[in-house]
């Protein structure tokens with residue numbers, strides 16, 4: 024990957040006084056600073072010359088994170104983002120301008136930072152985090168995630184946990200994760216294999232609202248039901264294989280019209296363009312201020328971890344800004360049976376009559392596992408595989424069989440799924 | 456399927472009346488979902504003054520320019536120093552050094568949003584306070600970062616003189632520590648966006664709801680219909696029957712409530728009727744008495760409500776009408792909500808129930824309006840009735856009242872020692888700065904800061920144990936405007952300013968203290 028060269032010729036020189044504010048912190052320990060803190064040149068050199076940091080996401084949080092890191096003195100920053108700039112980003116993603124709409128976020132953000140903060144090298148990658156291998160992630164001292172996707176976070180988290188080699192101290196990459204929704208947000212520090220990881224806390228996520236298909240098809244009551252009807256049932260029926268593009272105003276317009284017609288037929292009020300777009304794109308409200316708070320909290324932890332100038336967050340900061348400023352700082356505990364960092368199988372007790380199909384249903388409903396369309400196997404046989412089609416077909420008869428016929432008490436079942444960043448090991452026991 | 460696609464297309468053209476949103480709506484989409492067009496238009500008509508162009512100030516402004524405030528002015532006579540150029544994102548590094556800090560920041564902030572007007576004013580605050588005080592009162596809100604104590608006192612006293620003068624947001628930061636305060640006389644909120652919904656008043660069913668609930672012939676009903684009756688009808692019906700058998704009282708003991716739930720489940724015709732399961736899980740609604748929340752009741756006896764005059768602000772007229780409504784209407788409850796949660800039901804039954812609630816809510820709103828003695832905008836009345844369970848009235852104090860109140864400080868030593876420690880350390884710094892030559896380097900010792908802080912407390916009251924942690928950090932980096940602290944303040948202060956301007960959501964009440972070493976925020980009450 025070619026790195027961008029800075030457009031500013033006077034770039035590399037630090038002018039006198041440049042780090043005046045930060046040097047107050049780096050030249051002197053405070054009352055709560057660890058005695059190991061190497062005040063002065065040693066810590067400054069590490070921060071400004073040696074440290075290499077990776078930012079995942081160049082969106083709402085990512086723009087803020089990049090600016091904060093650059094001003095703090097990190098000079099070798101890499102950023103990954105697979106998205107391009109949309110007009111609806113401009114109310115908060117402050118490194119982008121209307122002329123940048125359609126351009127890759129990572130590239131535009133990197134160029135902006137290098138122009139504004141001389142001497143900082145930002146290396147963009149326009150693509151997926153999954154495109155990169157372990158060697159790539161090994162090169163960084165620290166990773167900050169500013170993502171809006173649970174799946175990407177799970178993947179990054181599992182990758183960094185798996186990277187840890189007890190014999191290689193450098194293989195432990197602290198992961199700082201931020202997230203926002205409206206006036207609320209959270210920032211956390213994950214030390215892979217040592218503290219609670221992202222997967223350990225999956226049950227803290229809000230359950231996404233899902234509308235049962237029979238409600239959508241037969242008994243709509245809310246405007247959302249009509250919109251789901253238009254997008255889930257009518258779009259494929261009318262347009263066949265043509266893919267729905269939720270960024271295409273014509274497609275949204277069609278869905279809106281169809282949903283409004285259905286709503287009128289059932290005397291349901293409240294289908295609007297904005298709601299239609301909100302439902303089909305699963306839009307989460309987002310503002311500059313909340314992103315600024317959470318990104319600053321993340322970067323402050325990155326600064327403290329990288330310099331030891333103050334203790335870092337242990338390990339979770341939660342903010343609610345709807346009623347005053349309420350925050351809660353606490354230690355989220357590691358789960359021994361965490362499928363990613365716990366190293367143990369998840370224990371599950373089944374009724375001996377439970378069928379494979381019922382087990383699959385139970386698994387998909389577990390909030391702490393969040394599995395979609397799982398495939399199951401034991402060390403010796405395939406129980407049920409979702410793909411490829413011929414194996415799906417050959418294992419399908421097992422769905423109706425009892426699990427107890429296929430797996431002995433205490434036996435292990437390996438679960439794989441596209442939503443799981445790793446394979447999950449279940450230890451099955453039976454209630455008597 | 457009910458329609459084929461052709462029919463769908465034909466029948467819809469008349470129904471979907473909205474065009475695709477324009478560019479402005481698209482740009483602001485993610486925030487309009489939080490504060491709607493009304494909040495946006497309040498932002499767009501606001502005029503902000505920010506004193507001065509520090510990293511913290513420009514971070515705050517960034518988060519206000521992006522969502523689209525109307526106007527901002529940066530008041531700052533200084534030239535950009537090499538130190539400024541290193542920590543402020545809204546300066547262009549070395550090329551800004553020597554130029555006006557206000558002009559550079561305004562130029563770069565304005566790039567964020569064409570719709571916002573920005574101005575640089577190169578006078579000093581001192582000059583303005585001496586010669587042009589009136590100018591300050593023309594803004595809707597003033598934000599001041601790290602002002603020296605004497606100027607801060609003059610500014611905060613001036614803006615406190617009249618209720619109509621601008622709100623003042625005071626921001627102090629020193630290294631990893633920070634505090635901010637919003638000085639306002641009074642702040643009222645109708646659209647507080649509460650998490651809790653209004654009562655469905657199942658315990659006090661309105662006549663049409665009671666009639667329809669009693670008219671249902673559960674026993675002889677078709678099985679499909681039976682499985683699709685909304686739980687509201689079921690609960691009203693079971694509660695009516697219960698009360699008949701229990702001298703008019705709802706179930707009150709644990710045993711009675713369990714019994715009540717059993718009665719609901721016993722009505723099922725099939726074991727898998729989800730609407731009855733839902734009724735059971737919602738059974739608390741039947742025995743939870745619909746009452747007026749104590750905070751709302753307290754508003755009724757507020758002197759501005761009891762002494763209402765024709766010139767009182769609409770909020771107080773609305774509260775006055777609400778108090779009359781509660782007092783005189785037979786239910787002694789807040790006006791009925793028109794918003795029904797989703798529930799297991801078929802379309803017709805749900806829509807009919809929704810219609811019942813809407814019609815009744817409309818009637819009650821009419822009655823409510825009849826208690827109003829002045830005319831109030833319809834949209835405001837609608838919002839008020841909808842949020843009547845979550846109204847907010849905040850009465851603030853002048854900045855500095857806490858430090859002038861040794862008794863209050865002594866109490867806080869006991870109750871909020873961590874937050875107070877940071878506040879005292881920052882207050883000590885502010886007052887030390889006042890005592891030295893203007894623009895002299897600020898390098899206070901821990902001893903000097905401690906003496907200043909101790910002087911704020913009444914004799915015999917010791918500084919909190921945590922004071923050492925706070926004062927040590929202040930002495931370490933007295934005037935360091937760290938990029939991350941600045942960015943965090945930029946977000947948190949802007950957020951509160953948005954709440955003040957839009958009069959939506961609930962702003963802070965008191966001083967917000969921030970510690971970025973242990974990463975916590977806390978409040979010191981007014």
Ligand SMILES: [Zn+2]
Nearest residue numbers: 220223361364
């Ligand atoms: Zn874990």
